[in-house]
Amino acid sequence: MYQFNRDDYNKRMEWYQDARFGMFIHWGLYSIPARGEWLRSTEEMSIEDYQKYFDEFDARDYDPKKWAKLAKEAGMKYVVLTAKHHDGFCLFDSKYTEYKATNTKAGRDLVKEYVDAVRAEGLKVGLYFTLLDWYHEDYPHYGDRIHPMRNNKNCGNENRDFSRYVEYFHKQVEEICTNYGQLDVLWFDFSYDDMRGEKWGATKLMNMVRTLQPQVIIDNRLEASGEGKGSLAEGNPTPYHGDFVSPEQIIPPEGVKDVNGDPLVWEACITMNNNWGYHGTDKFFKPAPMLIKKLVECVSKGGNMLLNVGPDAYGNIPEESVEILSQIGKWMKRNHDSIYGCGIANVPKPDYGRVTRKGNKYYFHMFENTIGPVPLLGLEKNKVKKIRALATGYEIPISTSWVHSDYPDIVFANLGPNPVLPDNIDYVL
Numbered sequence: 147m148y149q150f151n152r153d154d155y156n157k158r159m160e161w162y163q164d165a166r167f168g169m170f171i172h173w174g175l176y177s178i179p180a181r182g183e184w185l186r187s188t189e190e191m192s193i194e195d196y197q198k199y200f201d202e203f204d205a206r207d208y209d210p211k212k213w214a215k216l217a218k219e220a221g222m223k224y225v226v227l228t229a230k231h232h233d234g235f236c237l238f239d240s241k242y243t244e245y246k247a248t249n250t251k252a253g254r255d256l257v258k259e260y261v262d263a264v265r266a267e268g269l270k271v272g273l274y275f276t277l278l279d280w281y282h283e284d285y286p287h288y289g290d291r292i293h294p295m296r297n298n299k300n301c302g303n304e305n306r307d308f309s310r311y312v313e314y315f316h317k318q319v320e321e322i323c324t325n326y327g328q329l330d331v332l333w334f335d336f337s338y339d340d341m342r343g344e345k346w347g348a349t350k351l352m353n354m355v356r357t358l359q360p361q362v363i364i365d366n367r368l369e370a371s372g373e374g375k376g377s378l379a380e381g382n383p384t385p386y387h388g389d390f391v392s393p394e395q396i397i398p399p400e401g402v403k404d405v406n407g408d409p410l411v412w413e414a415c416i417t418m419n420n421n422w423g424y425h426g427t428d429k430f431f432k433p434a435p436m437l438i439k440k441l442v443e444c445v446s447k448g449g450n451m452l453l454n455v456g457p458d459a460y461g462n463i464p465e466e467s468v469e470i471l472s473q474i475g476k477w478m479k480r481n482h483d484s485i486y487g488c489g490i491a492n493v494p495k496p497d498y499g500r501v502t503r504k505g506n507k508y509y510f511h512m513f514e515n516t517i518g519p520v521p522l523l524g525l526e527k528n529k530v531k532k533i534r535a536l537a538t539g540y541e542i543p544i545s546t547s548w549v550h551s552d553y554p555d556i557v558f559a560n561l562g563p564n565p566v567l568p569d570n571i572d573y574v575l
């Protein structure tokens with residue numbers, strides 16, 4: 147009988163909660179048509195029509211060392227790559243399918259190079275593995291809510307044996323957990339309708355994964371999707387409960403808590419533009435200052451942020467993403483003390499930004515160009531030893547006497563009438 151152990155759990159989750167910031171990478175055959183990773187489904191494309199991308203895929207510029215460096219320089223601590231996405235194409239060399247990078251012009255195991263590169267940068271290694279598979283013939287086609295062939299009567303399910311599919315993907319997960327050394331994150335994706343939990347053979351799968359990779363941190367999508375907290379939150383963990391909640395494209399308004407109101411471990415995954423996979427015309431990139439604020443918001447609510455990039459057909463991360471990451475990295479270099487190892491501050495949310503905290507240090511992130519005495523709500527007057535600008539270390543006087551008299555109980559940081567903001571974004575006290 148599976149028994150959840152809080153101490154083991156907390157220990158396993160330590161690095162992950164300190165890290166706070168990771169890189170998500172969506173890359174596969176769908177990077178060639180450049181219409182997002184769901185195109186086979188949204189366009190109800192047959193496997194034959196999709197075959198041209200397999201024939202063409204050559205990964206000519208694939209250099210995961212570059213990806214890893216970029217992540218490292220942006221201040222990220224871990225990376226998660228799509229080993230297999232819903233289209234069923236494997237970036238890794240699976241012996242259970244022909245539908246893999248090894249059999250394309252790329253001609254090699256791309257996951258192997260990736261794990262080596264990420265480790266060499268001192269980052270934690272994560273792999274994303276889809277639960278859906280639009281390539282496998284035993285996965286339901288006709289009538290499934292999502293499958294590309296859902297409306298095609300010729301793709302009936304009479305001769306499909308779902309248990310064969312489950313056996314297949316379990317074996318692939320076994321390969322992933324066996325052939326690439328220690329994995330730090332395993333990101334299953336995703337449950338929907340009645341396709342969840344034991345339908346995926348989840349207890350058996352989890353037992354295998356936990357045996358092969360005792361340290362690995364797993365998301366909650368064997369029983370949930372981008373919505374839904376999972377059984378750990380309900381206080382009744384299944385044997386296949388995830389280690390963290392994985393809100394998608396949303397930063398939960400109040401963070402994520404379990405039934406007892408205790409904070410849960412969570413990670414918001416966020417795209418830079420509006421697609422996970424490379425998209426040729428989607429140029430709606432969020433500016434770096436916005437993403438920095440989002441990261442701070444996550445940390446202030448006790449969560450991580452997994453920020454996505456979608457490399458192009460050749461394996462190059464889009465220029466826009468590179469530029470954004472380098473701006474984030476500049477900020478992180480000076481301000482990472484307010485991110486790593488930080489969490490919920492338990493002080494009122496200020497008008498001007500967010501607060502993160504590590505032990506007895508409070509980081510007041512100012513999202514706007516604040517002037518004069520700035521209230522640091524929630525701090526006790528006589529307990530504040532000093533106030534410093536984090537990026538530069540310069541001293542900031544504690545409240546002046548004229549402020550005192552009107553608001554005797556509030557601690558103010560006196561930025562003066564014309565504070566010099568080092569980068570005009572998220573100024574951290």
Ligand code: JFZ
Pocket residue numbers: 183184335336338371372394415422
């Ligand atoms: C999933 C993937 O489908 C998507 O391609 C990407 O990998 C993202 C990180 O995870 O996103 C979802 C999950 C659930 C639904 C839609 C997209 N859903 O329930 O419709």
